[in-house]
Amino acid sequence: MDIIPLTYPHQLSKENLPATVAAIGFFDGIHKGHQKVINQALNIAHNTHKQSAVITFDPHPSVILKGKIEDVQYLTPLEEKAEQIESLGIDRLYIIRFDRKLSQLAPEDFLAHFIIGLNVDHLVAGYDFTFGFKGAGNMNNIDELLPEPIEVTMIDKINFKDQKISSSRIRESILAGKVEEAETLLGRPLQLTGEVIHGDKRGRTIGYPTANLMLDKPYFLPKIGVYAVEVDIDGNTYFGMANLGYKPTFSEQRLDPKIEVHIFDFDQNLYGQKIKVIWKQFIREEVKFAGIDQLISQLKQDEMKIRQYFS
Ligand SMILES: Cc1cc2nc3c(=O)[nH]c(=O)nc-3n(C[C@H](O)[C@H](O)[C@H](O)COP(=O)(O)O)c2cc1C
Numbered sequence: 001m002d003i004i005p006l007t008y009p010h011q012l013s014k015e016n017l018p019a020t021v022a023a024i025g026f027f028d029g030i031h032k033g034h035q036k037v038i039n040q041a042l043n044i045a046h047n048t049h050k051q052s053a054v055i056t057f058d059p060h061p062s063v064i065l066k067g068k069i070e071d072v073q074y075l076t077p078l079e080e081k082a083e084q085i086e087s088l089g090i091d092r093l094y095i096i097r098f099d100r101k102l103s104q105l106a107p108e109d110f111l112a113h114f115i116i117g118l119n120v121d122h123l124v125a126g127y128d129f130t131f132g133f134k135g136a137g138n139m140n141n142i143d144e145l146l147p148e149p150i151e152v153t154m155i156d157k158i159n160f161k162d163q164k165i166s167s168s169r170i171r172e173s174i175l176a177g178k179v180e181e182a183e184t185l186l187g188r189p190l191q192l193t194g195e196v197i198h199g200d201k202r203g204r205t206i207g208y209p210t211a212n213l214m215l216d217k218p219y220f221l222p223k224i225g226v227y228a229v230e231v232d233i234d235g236n237t238y239f240g241m242a243n244l245g246y247k248p249t250f251s252e253q254r255l256d257p258k259i260e261v262h263i264f265d266f267d268q269n270l271y272g273q274k275i276k277v278i279w280k281q282f283i284r285e286e287v288k289f290a291g292i293d294q295l296i297s298q299l300k301q302d303e304m305k306i307r308q309y310f311s
């Protein structure tokens with residue numbers, strides 16, 4: 001997949017670009033609804049022997065329009081968004097820099113410059129996609145705003161349990177620890193990868209060694225607590241129990257939560273290895289124990305409960 005960052009104005013000329021079917025949207029999370037839009041563009045491109053593209057924006061418009069500093073918590077930060085889009089099989093990804101100048105572009109100029117100007121002759125978007133100054137362009141008036149006619153395909157909203165699948169709904173699910181619901185809405189497992197680093201070497205002394213992770217990129221983390229997890233090591237899947245938190249029994253810091261996982265029926269050195277952790281179910285809140293014996297007896301209960309969950 002070619003990744004092409006664009007600003008307004010860009011210097012590309014239509015004549016040098018292939019006829020393209022493009023899906024457009026912010027697409028944070030690349031969830032099931034987004035996948036439907038992108039897959040529709042892919043199918044049309046395949047059937048009409050054209051190139052496929054995704055057109056997206058960075059940063060999120062709210063950063064510019066609502067003056068939020070760049071601390072929007074993305075479900076898929078740009079790098080992961082690009083990876084997800086690539087995995088769907090898209091040929092090129094245009095990333096339009098969303099700045100003040102872009103936000104002031106009239107809807108018809110947006111289409112002329114970023115749709116017609118990129119040789120897009122078939123555009124696919126969700127029913128609620130808006131574009132141009134004050135979001136005045138939308139899927140109802142797009143035909144009148146296009147400087148020349150092209151095909152436009154609108155994808156209806158998709159629901160889960162009578163509610164629209166949206167990035168904000170998924171964010172809420174994850175923050176509430178509802179990781180199985182997030183998996184359903186995302187249409188893929190909620191997971192992260194990191195390198196196993198050294199901890200305090202306490203785990204082995206209490207019968208529960210834990211692989212401590214240094215994450216390889218920023219992730220949208222679930223609620224603090226203990227989870228049943230699947231662990232992927234070199235393509236092999238194991239079951240385990242993870243703690244996402246601060247180890248309040250041993251530490252006072254509350255700023256930077258850490259992830260560690262005890263893998264069932266496993267006894268190998270993992271330091272320096274990359275492992276993948278897939279969140280399966282929230283088990284309990286993290287607590288500050290009076291001492292190490294209370295922690296151990298709770299870990300035994302967690303293990304029983306989680307082994308049962310997986311059996
Ligand atoms: C399943 C699981 C649950 C845990 N729950 C708690 C907890 O509720 N409170 C806490 O202070 N630490 C908790 N821990 C963290 C342990 O304190 C930690 O694994 C232990 O101190 C070993 O740390 P080390 O890997 O740095 O040696 C949990 C760890 C695991 C694997």
Ligand SMILES: Nc1ncnc2c1ncn2[C@@H]1O[C@H](COP(=O)(O)OP(=O)(O)O)[C@@H](O)[C@H]1O
Pocket residue numbers: 196197198199200201202203204205208209210211212261262263264265266267268269270271
């Ligand atoms: N079942 C297991 N689950 C997790 N790590 C294990 C397991 N068995 C062995 N290990 C190894 O032990 C290390 C964790 O032991 P621990 O005493 O908790 O040390 P640390 O505090 O450095 O994480 C892991 O990084 C890994 O290399």
